[in-house]
Amino acid sequence: MIDCVENRLLTSRRGLLLGGASFAAWAYLPKFARAADGRDPQLIVVILRGALDGLSTVAPVGDPDYAGLHGSIALTADGAHPAIMLDSFFALHPAMPEFARMYRDRHAAVIHAVATPYRDRSHFDGQDVLESGYAGPGRVQSGWLNRALEALPRGERVSSGLAVGPTTPLVLRGNAPTVGWAPVALPQADDDTAMRLVDLYRHRDPVLASVLSQGLQLEKAASGEDMKRKGGNAVAQMRQVARGAAKLMAADDGPRIAALAFDGWDTHANEGGPVGRLAFLLGGLDGALAEFESGLGERWRDTAIVVATEFGRTARINGTDGTDHGTATIALLAGGAVKGGRVISDWPGLKLANLHEARDLKPTTGLRSVIKGVLQGQFGLSDRVLAETVFPDSAGARPMKGLVG
Amino acid sequence: MARDSQAALVALNRFGFGARGGASGDFINAASDLRGFVKAELARPNGVLLEAPGLQSTSQLGQAVFAYQDQVKQAREAAKAAAPAEAPQQAPADQKPGLRRNLSLNAVATEIAGQMAEAKPADNAAKPESMQPNIAASPAAKPAPQPLNVIQKTFRAEALARLQRATLVECGFTERLVVFWSNHFCISASKGELARIWAGAFEREAIRPHVLGRFADMLKAVEQHPAMLFFLDNQQSRGPDSRAGQNRKRGLNENLAREIMELHTLGVGGGYTQEDVTSLARIITGWTFAGRQGQLGVPGSFVFNTNAHQPGPQMLLGKTYEPTGLAQGEAALADIARHPSTANFIATKFVRHFVADDPPPALVARLRDVFVKTDGDLKALATALVDSDDAWRAPLTKMRSPYEFLVASGRLLARVPEDPGAYLNSLNLLGQPLWTPAGPNGFPDTNAAWAAPEGIKLRLDVAAQMGARLGNNIDPLDLLEFAAADAASIETRRTIERAESRQQALALLLMSPEIQRR
Numbered sequence: 001m002i003d004c005v006e007n008r009l010l011t012s013r014r015g016l017l018l019g020g021a022s023f024a025a026w027a028y029l030p031k032f033a034r035a036a037d038g039r040d041p042q043l044i045v046v047i048l049r050g051a052l053d054g055l056s057t058v059a060p061v062g063d064p065d066y067a068g069l070h071g072s073i074a075l076t077a078d079g080a081h082p083a084i085m086l087d088s089f090f091a092l093h094p095a096m097p098e099f100a101r102m103y104r105d106r107h108a109a110v111i112h113a114v115a116t117p118y119r120d121r122s123h124f125d126g127q128d129v130l131e132s133g134y135a136g137p138g139r140v141q142s143g144w145l146n147r148a149l150e151a152l153p154r155g156e157r158v159s160s161g162l163a164v165g166p167t168t169p170l171v172l173r174g175n176a177p178t179v180g181w182a183p184v185a186l187p188q189a190d191d192d193t194a195m196r197l198v199d200l201y202r203h204r205d206p207v208l209a210s211v212l213s214q215g216l217q218l219e220k221a222a223s224g225e226d227m228k229r230k231g232g233n234a235v236a237q238m239r240q241v242a243r244g245a246a247k248l249m250a251a252d253d254g255p256r257i258a259a260l261a262f263d264g265w266d267t268h269a270n271e272g273g274p275v276g277r278l279a280f281l282l283g284g285l286d287g288a289l290a291e292f293e294s295g296l297g298e299r300w301r302d303t304a305i306v307v308a309t310e311f312g313r314t315a316r317i318n319g320t321d322g323t324d325h326g327t328a329t330i331a332l333l334a335g336g337a338v339k340g341g342r343v344i345s346d347w348p349g350l351k352l353a354n355l356h357e358a359r360d361l362k363p364t365t366g367l368r369s370v371i372k373g374v375l376q377g378q379f380g381l382s383d384r385v386l387a388e389t390v391f392p393d394s395a396g397a398r399p400m401k402g403l404v405g
Numbered sequence: 406m407a408r409d410s411q412a413a414l415v416a417l418n419r420f421g422f423g424a425r426g427g428a429s430g431d432f433i434n435a436a437s438d439l440r441g442f443v444k445a446e447l448a449r450p451n452g453v454l455l456e457a458p459g460l461q462s463t464s465q466l467g468q469a470v471f472a473y474q475d476q477v478k479q480a481r482e483a484a485k486a487a488a489p490a491e492a493p494q495q496a497p498a499d500q501k502p503g504l505r506r507n508l509s510l511n512a513v514a515t516e517i518a519g520q521m522a523e524a525k526p527a528d529n530a531a532k533p534e535s536m537q538p539n540i541a542a543s544p545a546a547k548p549a550p551q552p553l554n555v556i557q558k559t560f561r562a563e564a565l566a567r568l569q570r571a572t573l574v575e576c577g578f579t580e581r582l583v584v585f586w587s588n589h590f591c592i593s594a595s596k597g598e599l600a601r602i603w604a605g606a607f608e609r610e611a612i613r614p615h616v617l618g619r620f621a622d623m624l625k626a627v628e629q630h631p632a633m634l635f636f637l638d639n640q641q642s643r644g645p646d647s648r649a650g651q652n653r654k655r656g657l658n659e660n661l662a663r664e665i666m667e668l669h670t671l672g673v674g675g676g677y678t679q680e681d682v683t684s685l686a687r688i689i690t691g692w693t694f695a696g697r698q699g700q701l702g703v704p705g706s707f708v709f710n711t712n713a714h715q716p717g718p719q720m721l722l723g724k725t726y727e728p729t730g731l732a733q734g735e736a737a738l739a740d741i742a743r744h745p746s747t748a749n750f751i752a753t754k755f756v757r758h759f760v761a762d763d764p765p766p767a768l769v770a771r772l773r774d775v776f777v778k779t780d781g782d783l784k785a786l787a788t789a790l791v792d793s794d795d796a797w798r799a800p801l802t803k804m805r806s807p808y809e810f811l812v813a814s815g816r817l818l819a820r821v822p823e824d825p826g827a828y829l830n831s832l833n834l835l836g837q838p839l840w841t842p843a844g845p846n847g848f849p850d851t852n853a854a855w856a857a858p859e860g861i862k863l864r865l866d867v868a869a870q871m872g873a874r875l876g877n878n879i880d881p882l883d884l885l886e887f888a889a890a891d892a893a894s895i896e897t898r899r900t901i902e903r904a905e906s907r908q909q910a911l912a913l914l915l916m917s918p919e920i921q922r923r
Contacts (some may be wrong), residue, residue: 050905124880124907170877189869196900197865199915203896205918208856215862266905372857380908 024172024246025179025255028154036365041304041337041378042249043257044292045145047169048285050265052162052309054329056278057096058110058343062089065350073273073323081274086110090343094274095245096284098290099334105312106341108334109403111370113345114313115363121325123266126310131171133368143261144384148176148375148390172259179255192264235284242288246295260290265309269320289334303335304374304404308367314359316349326360331370337378337404344400367398373400409436410892412414415797416443418805418923419759422577423813426887431575436890443791446579447784455581455609457566461557461559462786463606463631464695467705469555470602471697556602560594564825564839572821582616582787583608584808585758587840590627590669591847592636594840597792599635599743604840607632620751620781621742628665628738629707631694636663643858644690644715657715661688664845666741672753675746681722687715689727689734748776752786754850762851768795801922804855807835808846809923810864814915817888818875831867836860868915869908876908884911889919 059075060066061083067074075083075091083091084100089111089246102108116271118129118137125137133144174180189197194216201209241260250253264281271278285307313331328348333340348354348362356362372386374401387395414434416423420443424431435442446452461469474647521622528768553561573579587608594601611630615623628634634640642658650656662685666677691714695702702708709731719726719733724740726733741747752773756764770788779785790796805813811828815821822828832839842848848853887891897917904910 049908121873123905124910127906173877189865189912192905193869193872193912194865195906196909197913200896200900200913200917204894205922206923207852208861208918209855211858212861212865213858215865216857217858263906263908274923 024169024260025170025178025245025258026149026328028149028177028255039302040299041256042296042299042302042335043145043378044245044249044305045169045171045259046130046285046288046305046307047127047171047259047261048265048307049123049261049263049327050267050309051123051126051311051313052265052329053267053271053278053313053323054112054309055312055315056271056273056323057093057113057282058086058330059083059091059093060089060112060347060350061085061091063347065315067306069350071269071317073278073317075274076241082275088197089347093279093282095305096286098286098293099332100141100366102289102293103341107336107338108332109338109340110343111331111365111367112343113328113348113361113363114331114365114367114370115328118311119325119327121311123310123325128170128269130310130367131169132310133171133394135393141170142389143169143171143259144172144180144371145171145257146176148379148381148386149175149176149257151381151385151389152379156321167261169261175284177333190264192266228308235280235287238281238284239287239291242291243295246292250296251300266323267313268318268324269322269323273397293334301336304337304378305332305334306371306374307332307334308371312361315355315361316359320403327356328361328363329369333370333374333403337403339402339404365400368394368397369400370403372397373378373403375399377402377404387403408440410890412436412797414892414919415439415801415888416576418813419796419801419917420576420581420791420805421576421811422571422574422580422918423923424887424889425572425575426884427819429576429819429887431564431844432887432890435576439797439865440791442786443576443578446574447617447787449579450784452574453583453613453616455566455570455613457562458567459562460566460605460609463603463610464703464705466559466602466606467694468633469559470598470699471704473555475697480483485780485807503706504535507705515797515863527599539717544779559602560604561610561825561829564829565822567605567608568812568815568822568825572797572815577812577816578787578791579616581759582783583613585755586616586623586844587612588785588850591842592632592840593842593845594838596636599738600632603630603635603819608840615783617784617787618782620737620747620776620783623783624665624669624738624742625735627669628661628689628734629692631705631707632809634661634692634694634707637664639689639695640732642686643713644687647690647713647715649710649713650690650715657683657686657690659683659686661692662689664805665738668846670741670750671744672750673745675744675750677722680720684719684721685737688719688721688737690715691731692734700827717908741782745777748773748781752776755786755790760796761802762853765795768793769880775899803923805851805923806850806855807832807837807860807864807923808839810835810921811867813920814871816914817920818871818879819885820875820893835863835867839917864921865912865916869912871915872908872910872912876906877909879907881914883906885914885917885919888914893919901911 009246019331044394055066055070056073056075061075061077067076075093077083077085077091081094084097085091085105085269090110092103099108116126116129118126119133120126127381128137129135131143132140133147134140165286194212198209199218200210245258245260249256249258262285270276273279289305292303296303308331309329312326313323313325318324328385344365346364348364350361352358354362370392372391375381375386383389383399386399391397413432416435416439417431417785422436537652572578574580590612592600592604592607594604609629611626611633612623615626637660638658639661641655643655644662645656659682663682665685666675671677673688691710691712693701693708693710693713695704695706695708697704701710711730716866717728721737722744724742726737729736749769752769753764755772756769760768771793772786773787775785810833829839837848882898882906885898885901897919900917901910903916904913
């Protein structure tokens, strides 16, 4: 329910509206045992809910099968909106120039063909595995980031002054206390949710379908947006959340560890190629990363941002110029602490025989290894804590070395 | 089974506030004994009463308002006396935000809150308890809020007690009846401070005791309640020939008399004339409440002021009422309650609320007969509704009102409200501010009102926010099972299964026809 519309005059639909994004942070300043080297490590985890199409974000343009599989939405290194070549094989989506710049400056990296241990295709369960850090869904109500924090020495509390956000992502929930911040309290339902509901009403309740469609059009008219600019709102939202979060983290007594989630990556239809729906969202993500860079100021030097999603999408596009739920995808690292300028991948190839269940990019790298590597590099957590507490029963997933530091 | 499930949905949603989540077993209980599930609450009239620690009587609350108003007045006078001596205080010079560096977190949070939100920062108290790891906001994040005054505090406490009751009860049929009758005999908190502080007490004292009692008793309790007398101005009405009328050159106010006949009993076209309105207005002159000085009685309590009462016999609806003081009006109300037009008006409205915008005539006729035969026994009326086949057969076409939607959502999510803020704000947003209808005719009761484009869009926004806030912790498919079991459509189930996140799934579930229609 809406929390802060005491006055009906506040129901203006043209206010600053932020939906589909949430931010939460750890409630303590960590007392890192790293005073010796003068570092003040920061970690930001960005969860992309809905399953990001890794093959459209960092495209294996050098793979001979890519263009055929991704068809109408495949990226190319030439044309009106050329993808940005990261090396001779992988190209970055053109909506992400900021990430490209960080990559050139060696402060950003890509891990490709990566996946959690989860091999089914339910968003809910996939996100549960991604965030809980367990091998399967439904095991716990705490996240790996929170358990990592529990292992850190606590410093001063930083909860003062933070308003409560709408939700704490599972990844940061648990025994270690956290604080949240909600940029605004009157978010609108995002377009994707609205369209799904219109679709349901069309089948089950034509009257409501017509009424809601009218309401959505009124909304567009009121905000001066036409229907084509779908996603523009989400872009502004992502930047806004990141800007606010960065400001909070940049304060002297601000949190050093935070998690946020962006929604809307479930691109089943009309995903778009170099421009379109996914491009809008990636532009928002790119803007959010840039906001963190500028907002964190000097702290950026010691910052690592991990961008992860629950799973990938099908290698071959479906019948509606989109992609369905898949398996392996990408993870992105950005920040001054990242040893970047590279795409880390044991590329499985896109030949039919090499695809997971003949449809998805095959996972060759464990996401837990990546995250463990970041946690170890930033906070010095031991192999044992990582394998037993943070990601229980994960001794097989060795921390990836040399990602940050 | 599918048929029983559909009927269970009728039991839960048409008559009640929807299935509760968690381990309630509501759906199964409803499916296994459809009518029994709905009627169980009718056997417990005392269960309709609402008492909670801290909730006070109307006269106590009236005195609290009088005391508060005195305080405000004194403070204002004191300020006025002191003001001319002092120059207005200079506001601290604005610093350029761009020049500031390394502010404390507190300052940053405050600054951001100010910049970002046209709306105010989140009402932290409404934060769900299951999100404990997130620490409640400290007030430092907000511009220091004004402490609530006694009127606001009371309103919130009354709202909370009502919401908690509605969330916790089994079927919720009697709470639905309370809402129906409370809206039928509505007052509006926007009338003034007394109306606001009395809104909850009015319902507790005048409505609840009679929801399973007699219509005539409810009518009398309502029309003699200080909140109604204040809302419809009867405390200002004077008999033109009464001593007070003569002395103070004041006269009749017909407001309450008209609404008694038009909205509370006979209905428009119910056979009364302007003459009857004026006559009833004269009959109930002197019905008022004692003021702050307490000259007439305990401040804030109903009193009959003989000095303001129009002397002499009155002719009303063809019958003469002898000058018996207070009893004159009570006799008139008793007769109006029994009038055939009243039976028809109430039966129609009752069926329209529970069954369909266009109430099935046979069902209306049946309830009207019950009302007449039982001399307005409201329990018999409710029982007849549940016993009828028509009420079960009619398709679930009614839109839930915003209040019903929010309460149903809270029940399904098994969340007992601990702070009414989120509910009150959402009700404001969705056009049904609690106890504050725009006029004495109450909130509308048709789909035309609630299934409107902007309203549904806003409802979706509210659902999306509930999803964002609570989606983390729930399995939306479990909730669909609790709410509708196999009465859920394949399309709804699929829409929820295919949602891109639990958050989105919860929003879609809450907006599904299974939840929105009743």
